[in-house]
Amino acid sequence: MQRALFPALFAAGVTFLLTCLVIGVRLEQEGPNLTVVGADAETWSWIGFAVIVVFLFQLFQQPLSRLKQRLPSPDVTGLLPDHKLRARLRPWLIALVVVGLFVWPFMVSRGAVDLATLTLIYVMLGLGLNIVVGFAGLLDLGYVAFYAVGAYTYALLSEYYGLSFWVCLPIAGLLAATFGCILGFPVLRLRGDYLAIVTLGFGEIIRILLNNWTNVTGGPNGIGGIEKPSLFGLEFSRRASEGGQTFHEFFGISYNSSHKVIFLYLVAVLLVLLTIYVINRIQRMPIGRAWEALREDEIACRSLGLNPTVIKLSAFTMGASFAGFAGCFFAARQGFISPESFTFIESAIILAIVVLGGMGSQLGVILAAIAMTILPELAREFQEYRMLMFGGVMVLMMLWRPQGLLPMKRPHLELKTS
């Protein structure tokens, strides 16, 4: 206790000093002069309260942390049924979830479906970045660049050449992959922090390029009126464009604007399911093993004839292509895109999704993506504190479950002894 006294006094002093300066006094303008005004009595009592709290917390920090250690840390695995039962229930559960995903939009409000579509975009982005960060262990802070490439590919191709969403989707993925390859080739010899810095720079380059190449991309004004996807040529608008046919006319039902929302949602579900399937397969393929091996020991990999550059590049390219698909869909859903949507904070959010979910874990990333998009919507009143909550959640996570919600367990091939 004696030893804790001095740090506690010090911390209380710092708190007092800072709060005094930040909220204790205020500058007010009176004509041309600035005068210093002290806060009212209530504010001062709050400041005093805060100082006492800080003092007491610092003083009793050791007993408190000892108490905290005795608290059990949450154990998610304990809540699940045992291994065998889980394996048997698994396919049924997956089928149930998939059917549910297709059925529920017909029963809920339009807003909810729209939010779900947005969530699915983040799920896709999270899964894509998970390949790069979680599987291959390459820290990419400019992931949003590939998302932007995908979005602008569709927007521009649709605007200048009138290509449809379904044609542009693979093109967007390919183009984003190409960008990933071009960026990855020179930078993948860098490690850790250096790689993060370069990718961060690349993300900014793309955004600034889009912002300034005004005569092609429209600059900060963005591109609007992007065509929505169609169902085998059937449009979801009230009136058909020239030579087109609308969905409600074809089926002889009355026009309802929620048809379009639900259709977009279903497209997103399909894209996400495809993503999950592809990534699931890749994990079990030789390349998935090579990624893990490379993360563990690059030198050993080289001595066994694995080319580290090619293997890292494949992770980078693949991650980028999923961002491209997501971007293309994003542009189609919004109908309007501008460089504003592709700022660094987006990259940070996607990375946070991967880290919160547990690097490398697919289910974890999906859950984290849902949490990260739905929570801010639920807590709209706290909009201004969004970043604060964000940071708070991250700190708590790192304290309680540094390995993420559901840490990765890569499926291992087993040798069956006959």
Add this chain to the structure above:
Amino acid sequence: MSENLLDVSGLMMRFGGLLAVDNVSLQVKPRQIHSVIGPNGAGKTTVFNCISGFYKPTGGEIRYRGQPIQGMTGHRISLLGLVRTFQHVRLFANMTVIENLLVAQHRHLNTNYFAGLVKTPSYRRRQREAMDRAAHWLQQVDLLEFANREAGNLSYGQQRRLEIARCMVTEPGLLMLDEPAAGLNPKETSELDQLILRLRDEQDISVLLIEHDMGLVMGISDHITVINQGAPLADGTPDQVRQNPDVIKAYLGES
């Protein structure tokens, strides 16, 4: 000339002002166990690193099956069939034993993405072959029962054997072992020397060996090169080396 599997001549490696390897030459013939010995810090591992492409030698020539390989990257050299182990075990500790062996067969597997996504028959066949080869080598090094364990949980001796198996599944022509007996007990060492002999006799490969355990070296080597302070000191059969007065002075010690 070309009857040598590996032909190193005039190898030089300089780190700034330090000449770590000075004009080392050695020839490894097919189906031979060739040892490199010398005091600690003599430059044996540096020679290994030069041959296997982890360092770019500053001078000299290295030929494998007549083809010059100096300056190639490590993974290309290993694809040619020159595979090495390390002084410290470098397994993928968090992967299972069988997966360690599958990673090593990366180039034998069908790495076509499309084939993997839809599991084409040829993809399955390659996968099965890789599994069989891995199982075969696990049997050879007596680790079959541990196939589905994490490699990091094996004992030290088992990890050493797994490392050799991992090299062997790549079907090398020349196996380079850097102090494989370090840290093994006498029983494990004698098992290791049986294993190395078996590799030479049954698999028709050559082994280049760095080792301090003189019992092992003298017992199994067909040829020995002695290096001291970066420079070659002696070269010959075990008997010749054992009686060489320079070697006795610098390394073996008077008995």
